[in-house]
Amino acid sequence: MENFSLSRCELIQLSEDTFIVTFNERIDFEPTQFIMIETETSIVRKPFGLGRWNDRLAIGVQVIGPGTAYMVQQEKLYAHGPCGRGFVPPEGRGAVIATLACLPMVFDLQERYNCDVLIGSVDEPWIEVPFPLVVGDEAFLKMLQSLNGYDWFLVIGSDQMEKIAYDALKNKGEVFVSFNEYMACGIGACRGCAKVTKHGLKHLCIDGPVLRGEEVWN
Ligand SMILES: Cc1cc2nc3c(=O)[nH]c(=O)nc-3n(C[C@H](O)[C@H](O)[C@H](O)COP(=O)(O)OP(=O)(O)OC[C@H]3O[C@@H](n4cnc5c(N)ncnc54)[C@H](O)[C@@H]3O)c2cc1C
Ligand code: FES
8 A cells, every 4th residue: 555646648538427537656456456535625535445456556437426436627636545445356257347437447456357348428428448338328228138148247337327326237248347445444443335245344444345235135
């Protein structure tokens, strides 16, 4: 765990509200680990999944409030990390289902684990996405129904999208979910990210963010 400053290399707009920020620095991290980024809009740092884009360290940012709006305006960001456990997939053929803001994370995952990646987006992206992509809820559901022959799935996105994907996939293979609990410290100190699971209380910043879906949902 380190503190670092990150200088922006590129800001790539993916849609009305979603961006990729690439950085000049390099950080060693494992897939699905995240950093806690300082904003001037809150005393609490904000978690963002680490990934790669254009051969650089990168994060995806969906602007949903003051902290994310601040982040895409800054040339320099201050953060600590990497936080969380890296995701290590089980044996077999895997598919990662993610939203547009997760592109850098899933790009890194695919390079490391040679899994398939499928992106679900609310809007048509403004750039060409290097993975199969579906736009809209109906197309997303159809895509989930068409996924067969996989041993495991990893779902990364919003709470609602993750639950829909879990319900559609739970009988087709082992489903892992990157949970979006509120995080304040990212290091297991504040207990803010506690999640009740079938195996007791877990703190997602140190035990996650990825858990088996069945640990949390039926
Ligand atoms: C492990 C993890 C990885 C994440 N990775 C990404 C990512 O790669 N790209 C991305 O766009 N978003 C990611 N998020 C979500 C991102 O952290 C929130 O969207 C961001 O903190 C919102 O801040 P805001 O000030 O813009 O919005 P606010 O107006 O402060 O809040 C809007 C909503 O964002 C969520 N949120 C706010 N603060 C936090 C916090 N400290 N911790 C968790 N959620 C919060 C809450 O659901 C809240 O209702 C991740 C969340 C987690 C838990
Ligand atoms: S965010 Fe503080 S304990 Fe997890």
